[in-house]
Amino acid sequence: xxxxxxxxxxxxxxxxxxxxxxxxxxxxxxxxxxxxxxxxxxxxxxxxxxxxxxxxxxxxxxxxxxxxxxxxxxxxxxxxxxxxxxxxxxxxxxxxxxxxxxxxxxxxxxxxxxxxxxxxxxxxxxxxxxxxxxxxxxxxxxxxxxxxxxxxxx
Numbered sequence: 523x524x525x526x527x528x529x530x531x532x533x534x535x536x537x538x539x540x541x542x543x544x545x546x547x548x549x550x551x552x553x554x555x556x557x558x559x560x561x562x563x564x565x566x567x568x569x570x571x572x573x574x575x576x577x578x579x580x581x582x583x584x585x586x587x588x589x590x591x592x593x594x595x596x597x598x599x600x601x602x603x604x605x606x607x608x609x610x611x612x613x614x615x616x617x618x619x620x621x622x623x624x625x626x627x628x629x630x631x632x633x634x635x636x637x638x639x640x641x642x643x644x645x646x647x648x649x650x651x652x653x654x655x656x657x658x659x660x661x662x663x664x665x666x667x668x669x670x671x672x673x674x675x676x
Contacts, residue, residue, distance in 0.1 A: 526591050527544050527582065529541070575599055
């Protein structure tokens with residue numbers, strides 16, 4: 523007989539309350555063919571509340587040593603209680619990342635946009651560049667001639 527540790531639902535409509543039970547895997551969830559009740563789970567209570575999960579760790583260890591397999595949810599409860607090791611989270615596959623071809627297209631588009639931006643910046647710099655105005659250089663020919671009074675004063 524395959525024995526499992528799983529949840530059996532009790533409680534009213536839309537007010538669930540579960541018993542953590544050990545039973546034959548071929549039995550229905552709420553059939554009543556329970557070998558032993560080893561705890562209770564109340565999902566209506568806050569996650570950090572002490573009454574959310576009540577579990578008899580010694581009974582759980584004893585049944586697991588006899589070959590009982592916990593369901594996924596009960597396994598999480600046991601892992602949180604430190605009875606079993608937590609299952610590792612699966613790593614994400616590469617399917618969430620873009621393909622090499624798409625990456626190449628993105629890279630090409632970025633380089634084209636960078637070249638266009640550089641060209642626009644260069645054109646803008648040339649149009650905004652003020653024309654260089656050269657200061658007139660005085661040549662000796664353009665200097666005013668000395669007046670006769672200045673010459674006499676010397």
